[in-house]
Every structure is written in C-alpha cells, then in structure tokens.
Amino acid sequence: MTDGNWQIDYQCPQCGAPVMLDETDRILACPYCRTRLYLFRQNGFRYIIPHNQERNREIYYLPYWRVKGSLFFFRDLQPQFRFIDINRKAVGLPMIPPSLGVRPQAMKLRFLTPEIPGIFLAPEGSAMESIFPPEHHPVNTGCDFIGEVSSLIYTPVYLEKSTLYDAVTNRRLGNPADPGLFRDFPRTSPISDGKILFLPTLCPHCGWDLAGGKDALTLHCGNCHRLWRYRRDRLEELDFTILPSPSQPDSYLPFWKMKIAAKDFPLESYADLIRLANLPRVATPVLETTPLYFWSPAFKISPALYLRWIRQMTVSQPAVERHANPESIPSRGLHPVTLPLEEAVEGVRTNIGQLLSDKRRLLHTLAKTKIVLLDSDLVYHPFIRKNSELIHAGMGLTVDRNALSLAFHLS
Ligand SMILES: [Zn+2]
Ligand SMILES: [Zn+2]
Structure with missing residues (x-):
C-alpha cells in the first residue's frame, strides 16, 4: 500500500504518441489526442525489460514473478505489518540471478505484446x-496478505x-x-494466455465519459450516476449505497461491508462481537439479532491506518440506509474503488485477531480458521475536507488527502 511503482513506456493505440504509465494504472489517458482507454488483462500484467x-541477435526472455502488497501477522499478540515487494526467477536456471533486484524500477518497462521478437521461456508455478x-x-501461517500487484516480468539474455x-548490460x-x-x-x-x-x-x-482515477477499478457516470467495473471486456453495473451526510460532504470514500463466517468464531450478531472483543456494552436481545458486518476501506491506505479503520468501523457498525437523492452526488466526488473485494476479505482475519479479547488463547485457533465471505455491499461514506485532511462526516475518521491515491479527484 505504498509507492515505488514501476513505469511502463507505451504508445497511445489511437495516435501513437508516447504515454508513460504506472504499473497500477488501469486507465490510459493520452495527453495528445485525449483518448481514454481502460486496460485489462486476465491473469495479471506481463512486461519485458527492453534490450539494446x-x-x-537471438534474444531469450527469462521470466520472473513479482508480488507487491502488505503482509499482516501477529507478534507478541499485536498486529504487525510488513511491506512486500519481491521478484523471483520463475525458471530453474542456476546461472541467472534469483531476483532482478531494483532493475525494473530503474528502467522503463514495456508491455509484453505479440510483435516483440524473441524466445520466451514459460514461467513455473505461480x-x-x-x-x-x-x-x-500466508495460507499455512495464518497471516493475511493484501496484494496490490502480481505480475510477470521478462528479462532479456543471449547466448x-x-x-x-x-x-541489457552485456x-x-x-x-x-x-x-x-x-x-x-x-x-x-507472448499471447498464449x-x-x-x-x-x-x-x-x-x-x-x-466515465470518471475514475488512473488506478480505478470502478468507473462512475456523472450523468446517470451509475457505477461500472470491467469484467473481462464487458462493463458491468455495480450496485452501491451512499450514506446520507449531516452536512454537505466534499467527497465520498468507498468501503466494503462484508458478512463473514468463520468456524469456531460466532460472528452472526453484534452481541457476538461484544463477547468476542469484550466490548463495554450489554448484549441485549435486540443486539443478539442485529447482524454483524466487517468493514474495510475499498481504497488503498497505509497499513497502520488500515488496521485502525477496519477495527473502528467494525466496532461502530455504521447504519446503512439508501441515499435520498443520488442526483446530489458531486460528479467527481466518488473516490473510485482501488482495493478489490477479494483483497478486503484477506484482511478480515487480522481484524478478528485484533478484536479478540482473549488473544493469548484464541489467536492460534484463528490462524487455522477458514474465513468465508457470505455477502457484501459497496458503501460510500461522506467525508468533509478540512485543510489537507478528509474527515468522516459521522465517525471522526481522518485521512490525509495526500495519503490517498494522487489520482483522487475532488469536485
Ligand atoms: Zn493519443
Ligand atoms: Zn451514464
């Protein structure tokens, strides 16, 4: 959930002008002909490091896997995180380096496209x-891994x-x-899969014209107020809810509201949460039937903030009602989804862990428990802008605007 993105050199498919992309960009916006295109590739993006x-000369391209994201785990009963940005060779050739190190960061990459000549070795494993x-x-250690990037990069060699x-270096x-x-x-x-x-x-x-930051996974229509996401090559409408605001908000941030089941841990009602976390509240009959939801930002924020927000929002269980008037939504005020639901589900175990009152006894059980998503909803929460910060209109959560994606448009 930090920067350090790789840069990709590309040509606008419309006018041929050079366009520089960040590896997390999903929208190619040509500064010359104003074309805007959404980039999609099944099974993650593939790049090459250009040779000189x-x-x-016959060039062989050797594959390296690359993963970037945040790993969450517990140490001394406290949630911890570690930022992961690693690449590893994906073929068993002993003489090549185990990792590309920082080379991809120092160079402009290219997308792997069919016209690139060369011999491409197939990657092993995943x-x-x-x-x-x-x-x-993570599957065997009970850690949670929230991935941001998973890709394959080819580096050129010759015999x-x-x-x-x-x-590259000879x-x-x-x-x-x-x-x-x-x-x-x-x-x-290059196009086999x-x-x-x-x-x-x-x-x-x-x-x-749909709006969305360059790393957006969702696109919002400022005219008919629908929200869309690409599923392969088709735009699919995404249902969402907007929370009402006591005052005129400056923008809305998206959150995933998730119904979760985990064997050994009753998570059905708010009363279950009161017992699990030993909250200072009485588990009344009403709370025994009040459904419990886990919350997560649907956008990228720092791991420290992420841990605090998922805990605080899950404890406070914001009430969700339909927004009275979707027409009043500022057309560029909906922050796009940049953290997909599947990744948000990955953080639920850590959230249960940090909520547990009896960590000493139960963290071990939790590490082996399967977390299942039963239902989800995308909910936009109103935020008020104050100096460099955005403040949740009802809950006092605060985030620095610079900590959000730079592509974040405010109306
Ligand atoms: Zn162009
Ligand atoms: Zn529309």
Missing part, C-alpha cells in the same frame, strides 16, 4: 508460490560462444553453458 542488442515458500505461505549474457552470466541450455525449458508465446485489452470508458447506459 542488434536486431538480428507468483505467490514462488515468493512465499510453503512454510511462509554467445556458449556463454550466457545479460542483454554482463556474463556464469561459466560457459551447454549450447543446448534452453532446450529443456518449455517456451511460451491472453493479451491486453484496451477498452472504452463510455457509460454503456447513457454514453457519457
């Missing part, structure tokens, strides 16, 4: 498997006189190799 060799060995995999060279990689070095490694083609789609950003209902 002559055209006729990104998560290669970054987390079984004994450290000369049976020796392998880095095609540095020799190891001792002379068998000329048939790559014979036993399965190859892949899907290509990048460039999709329109017009409202399917009314044709209006």
Whole structure:
C-alpha cells in the first residue's frame, strides 16, 4: 500500500504518441489526442525489460514473478505489518540471478505484446508460490496478505560462444553453458494466455465519459450516476449505497461491508462481537439479532491506518440506509474503488485477531480458521475536507488527502 511503482513506456493505440504509465494504472489517458482507454488483462500484467542488442541477435526472455502488497501477522499478540515487494526467477536456471533486484524500477518497462521478437521461456508455478515458500505461505501461517500487484516480468539474455549474457548490460552470466541450455525449458508465446485489452470508458447506459482515477477499478457516470467495473471486456453495473451526510460532504470514500463466517468464531450478531472483543456494552436481545458486518476501506491506505479503520468501523457498525437523492452526488466526488473485494476479505482475519479479547488463547485457533465471505455491499461514506485532511462526516475518521491515491479527484 505504498509507492515505488514501476513505469511502463507505451504508445497511445489511437495516435501513437508516447504515454508513460504506472504499473497500477488501469486507465490510459493520452495527453495528445485525449483518448481514454481502460486496460485489462486476465491473469495479471506481463512486461519485458527492453534490450539494446542488434536486431538480428537471438534474444531469450527469462521470466520472473513479482508480488507487491502488505503482509499482516501477529507478534507478541499485536498486529504487525510488513511491506512486500519481491521478484523471483520463475525458471530453474542456476546461472541467472534469483531476483532482478531494483532493475525494473530503474528502467522503463514495456508491455509484453505479440510483435516483440524473441524466445520466451514459460514461467513455473505461480507468483505467490514462488515468493512465499510453503512454510511462509500466508495460507499455512495464518497471516493475511493484501496484494496490490502480481505480475510477470521478462528479462532479456543471449547466448554467445556458449556463454550466457545479460542483454541489457552485456554482463556474463556464469561459466560457459551447454549450447543446448534452453532446450529443456518449455517456451511460451507472448499471447498464449491472453493479451491486453484496451477498452472504452463510455457509460454503456447513457454514453457519457466515465470518471475514475488512473488506478480505478470502478468507473462512475456523472450523468446517470451509475457505477461500472470491467469484467473481462464487458462493463458491468455495480450496485452501491451512499450514506446520507449531516452536512454537505466534499467527497465520498468507498468501503466494503462484508458478512463473514468463520468456524469456531460466532460472528452472526453484534452481541457476538461484544463477547468476542469484550466490548463495554450489554448484549441485549435486540443486539443478539442485529447482524454483524466487517468493514474495510475499498481504497488503498497505509497499513497502520488500515488496521485502525477496519477495527473502528467494525466496532461502530455504521447504519446503512439508501441515499435520498443520488442526483446530489458531486460528479467527481466518488473516490473510485482501488482495493478489490477479494483483497478486503484477506484482511478480515487480522481484524478478528485484533478484536479478540482473549488473544493469548484464541489467536492460534484463528490462524487455522477458514474465513468465508457470505455477502457484501459497496458503501460510500461522506467525508468533509478540512485543510489537507478528509474527515468522516459521522465517525471522526481522518485521512490525509495526500495519503490517498494522487489520482483522487475532488469536485
Ligand atoms: Zn493519443
Ligand atoms: Zn451514464
């Protein structure tokens, strides 16, 4: 949930002008012809590091998995987090470096597209498997991993006189190799499992230009007030609720409201939460039948703030009612969803853990408990702008505007 994004060099598909993208960008906005396109690729994005060799040299591209996100775990009964940004080689070639280090950050990457010549070795395993060995995999350790990026990056090499060279630096990689070095490694083609789609950003209902920051997973129509997200190559309408505000809000931030089940932990009613967290409230018959929801921001914020907000919102259980007048929503005042529901569900275990009153006894059980999402809703909460901060209109949660995505448009 921090910066350090890789940069991708691309050409506007409409006018050919050079466009620089951040790896988390989902919208390509051409500054020259004003074309706006939504980028989509099934199974994550794939990049190459460009080489500087002559055209006729045979280039082999070696795959590296890359994962970026925040890992949450407990130490001394306290929730902790660690930022993860790791890449690892995805083929068992002993002479190549285990990681690309910071090279992708120092260079402009390109999308892997069909016209790029070269021989591409197929990656082994998956990104998560290669970054987390079984004994450290979140699934086996009861940690929560909220992923931001999962991608594959190809780095170029070439063989000369049976020796392998880095095609960017011309540095020799190891001792002379068998000329048939790559014979036993399965190859892949740049489009074998899907290509990048460039999709329109017009409202399917009314044709209006949809709004959304460049890393937006949702697009909002300022004309008919519908919210959309891409599912493969189709825009799908997303149901959402807007909370009323005591005063005119400056913007709305999205939150996931989730109904959760976890074996060994009753989480059905608010009274269950009172017992679980030993809250200073009486579990009245009404609270025994008041459904309990877990809350999470649907946008990226710092892990420390994230831990505080998921706890505070879940304890306070904001009442959700329909907004009386969707027409009054400022057209650019809805912050786009940048944290998908699947990732928000990943943080629920940590939230239950930090709420537990008897951590010493129960954290261990929780680590082995399967968390199941039963139902969800996307809810926009009103925020008031004050100096550099946004303050929740009803709950006093505060976030620095700069801590939100830079693409955040205020009306
Ligand atoms: Zn253009
Ligand atoms: Zn519309």
